[in-house]
Amino acid sequence: MIMRAPLSVFLLLVLVSLQPSQAHGKDGLHKLESLIQEEVLPFTQGFGFPSISSSDGELDIRGMQDGVEDVVSAWYLDDDTEGDQRLPYHRQPDDPVPLAKLLDLGLVALRLDAENHEHDENLTIIRDLRGYMHMDIVELTPKKMPNYETMIKRFFEEHLHADEEVRYCLEGSGYFDVRDKDDRWIRVSARKGALIIVPAGIYHRFTLDTNNYIKVTGKYDP
Numbered sequence: 001m002i003m004r005a006p007l008s009v010f011l012l013l014v015l016v017s018l019q020p021s022q023a024h025g026k027d028g029l030h031k032l033e034s035l036i037q038e039e040v041l042p043f044t045q046g047f048g049f050p051s052i053s054s055s056d057g058e059l060d061i062r063g064m065q066d067g068v069e070d071v072v073s074a075w076y077l078d079d080d081t082e083g084d085q086r087l088p089y090h091r092q093p094d095d096p097v098p099l100a101k102l103l104d105l106g107l108v109a110l111r112l113d114a115e116n117h118e119h120d121e122n123l124t125i126i127r128d129l130r131g132y133m134h135m136d137i138v139e140l141t142p143k144k145m146p147n148y149e150t151m152i153k154r155f156f157e158e159h160l161h162a163d164e165e166v167r168y169c170l171e172g173s174g175y176f177d178v179r180d181k182d183d184r185w186i187r188v189s190a191r192k193g194a195l196i197i198v199p200a201g202i203y204h205r206f207t208l209d210t211n212n213y214i215k216v217t218g219k220y221d222p
């Protein structure tokens with residue numbers, strides 16, 4: 001998966017260089033950007049639709065979206081978020097974002113059985129499909145982290161990856177903020193049982209909420 005982005009960029013460069021009339025100036029650049037987006041997005045989005053093959057036959061991944069609204073919700077952040085990053089910052093009036101819109105951005109939200117995460121065949125299937133070899137479990141809470149306040153500020157720095165990011169909330173809760181296509185921040189609240197896949201190449205950041213506790217597993221970039 002790490003190889004995929006550079007390879008597709010390379011192929012697109014070849015493609016664009018074969019069409020010199022489109023490769024010049026701002027237009028050419030835009031074209032290249034949109035081609036890269038088109039190349040990357042279906043790959044990340046493909047996960048959500050509608051059934052996928054596994055060695056056991058067909059698995060309806062949409063089944064894992066049942067009840068996801070109970071553990072994932074999203075809204076546009078208020079313009080003024082100058083205070084504590086852990087506050088929800090709903091807009092007035094509230095401006096909720098449906099999960100279908102998150103999927104348009106390539107962000108997949110599923111619901112798994114967090115109680116059973118050690119023996120969950122669905123988690124195994126997802127891991128096999130997406131190549132999540134090693135997943136660490138971390139607990140973020142002031143009790144266990146003397147430098148908690150510094151750490152949460154670090155998580156909250158906006159960034160993006162060349163590879164997708166997966167986070168599975170086993171206990172507690174937290175906020176994954178992602179930017180939409182117009183660069184507006186969407187706050188995604190994930191609670192126990194929520195598995196979130198943030199696609200490659202979109203700006204995001206993480207924070208605990210005011211509960212100050214999350215037990216989360218994921219594939220962390222080395």
Ligand SMILES: *[C@@H]1O[C@H](CO)[C@@H](O)[C@H](O)[C@H]1NC(C)=O
Pocket residue numbers: 059060061062063064112113116120121122
């Ligand atoms: C796995 O997902 C399917 C839906 O795709 C669901 O019916 C089933 O209950 C899930 N299994 C577990 C152990 O959560």
